[in-house]
Amino acid sequence: MTAATPDPAPTDATPSVTLRGLTKVYDGTTVVDALDLDIASGEFFSLLGPSGCGKTTTLRMIAGFSDPTSGSILVGGEDVTSTPPHRRDVNTVFQSYALFEHLDVRGNVGFGLRRRGVDRATLKRRVSEMLELVELGDRGKERPSRLSGGQRQRVALARALINEPKVLLLDEPLAALDLKLRHAMQAELKSIQRRVGITFLFVTHDQDEALSMSDRVAIMNEGVIEQCGTPEDVYERPTSVFAAGFIGVSNLMSGTWADGSVTISPSVSIPAPGHQGSADGEAVSVAVRPEKIWLSELTPAMFRMPGTIVATTYHGATTQHVVSISPDLTLTVLEQNLPRMRAEDRWIPGDRVELGWLPEHTVVLT
Ligand SMILES: Nc1ncnc2c1ncn2[C@@H]1O[C@H](COP(=O)(O)OP(=O)(O)O)[C@@H](O)[C@H]1O
Ligand SMILES: [Mg+2]
Known part of the structure; x- marks a missing residue:
């Protein structure tokens, strides 16, 4: 089960996400421990680790939903450590898609743009483009409850991407799908990321998923990054007993x-x-x-x-x-x-x- 080397990401020099000494302590327990990380623009970057190692806590701090105990977060070179979530140039896709059931698919996808007061013609065009991107062009009038799990996840993806964030944070977005659909969605997600060129920070506990989708993978254990490198690096040349045992x-x-x-x-x-x-x-x-x-x-x-x-x-x-x-x-x-x-x-x-x-x-x- 050797990893195929993905195409190199079209990156530029400014790191898209920079973490410096990022730390979170809950009730005296350090759950994220002085993370240092530079994620390049346009990179598909995965945070891979077992349940409870601090992946979601890290994403929530980057999104602004949780305050770091110490350390700093930069997005596109700008320090956003104390910026409120809605002012950060990031969007999050969660495992539970949290779609608005009272809106149809178009209403869900267009939600962010409508709230920003974008004119009707632009809204209509952008929603159509996003639905094409996630191959749901013919399902715009459907209620989310009538869609399959994979389709709902694609609506959530389109709803986040329409805002054109610098960074898309994805917290185990495929974990609820069955294996076959998950594999199909992995390929699709990767291809969408390449087409839109947005930096993806993807969280998963599934090593196969991280290896097959990512430009680089960070292996996380008990709040610490044990190793960071290309899929081939971390698989062929693990640097710790944990990394060697967790991947493959x-x-x-x-x-x-x-x-x-x-x-x-x-x-x-x-x-x-x-x-x-x-x-x-x-x-x-x-x-x-x-x-x-x-x-x-x-x-x-x-x-x-x-x-x-x-x-x-x-x-x-x-x-x-x-x-x-x-x-x-x-x-x-x-x-x-x-x-x-x-x-x-x-x-x-x-x-x-x-x-x-x-x-x-x-x-x-x-
Ligand atoms: N709001 C919270 N209060 C206290 N402890 C928390 C809170 N959120 C997460 N934790 C703890 O932090 C650790 C890391 O959790 P989490 O970031 O959700 O891990 P992962 O996403 O990797 O499974 C776990 O031990 C969890 O119990
Ligand atoms: Mg989690």
Whole structure:
């Protein structure tokens, strides 16, 4: 499940959102802890983390619905830390769409512009443009209650985008949709973002969603950003045990660093030529992604270990194997179900195997 690299965002030099030391303390508990972040103009940026890590609190402070305990917020280079919400150049789309049920779709989408006193002809044209953008051109007269979840979410998106904010804040906007619709909406949202060129700050606890949609992802844990980078950076080169475990699946082993290798047991030393910055004797962890480990067609360049298959689970496109290396070490291996593989060649529990991976796929975490 490697991330595809998205097209680079058309960015300019002025950061769209800047956070400096942004902190929120509730009843003595720090829930957002001195965040520093620069989000470029036109970027699709995701804040990814488990429930309760402070994502919504961060968005609410940027939107102006909640006051920071300390720190500052800039939008388009302008300090808005004490600016009231309606004067900030941001709009928010929530998970619960909060549409006005007494208005039809056009009424909902045009709400912000009408309140600003835009003339009727412009209002009509802009609402039509927005409905085209979210592919609801023929549903303008419908009541929100008659729409599907995905359509309601698109109305909420159009209602926010019509104000042409500098930044759109999206708080788990797809979480209520079923998986298939969610996937379709992910692609659509991304394509809309590219067309309108507005900075999206997207909050999600779904790592797959963050990887597939974002230019950059910040991984958040207990109020702190653990790592920030492109989807490929955070997946291929996690810098903390939390990041390695939260994004995708990692085989984690603890050991001791010495001479370019990590010794995880008296008999097993894993070379990690790419790693720098650890002192000999330092306690480190090693992470290896399950899809980087091979069970056949090993090459001489690979690091190898013998093991025994203890469990095998068929997942359709892939098969997952659990391989026992020693009484206290098992590794998970994800094998593609390639067309050339015959049923009689499949591994079964009890098979002795040799597994291997390329040294560059060993990630050392300090
Ligand atoms: N108004 C509030 N008063 C007290 N604690 C809050 C309040 N809002 C959020 N919290 C706490 O702050 C932490 C982060 O919450 P939140 O930002 O909603 O997390 P996330 O959106 O990542 O799930 C949680 O422990 C939550 O209970
Ligand atoms: Mg939340």
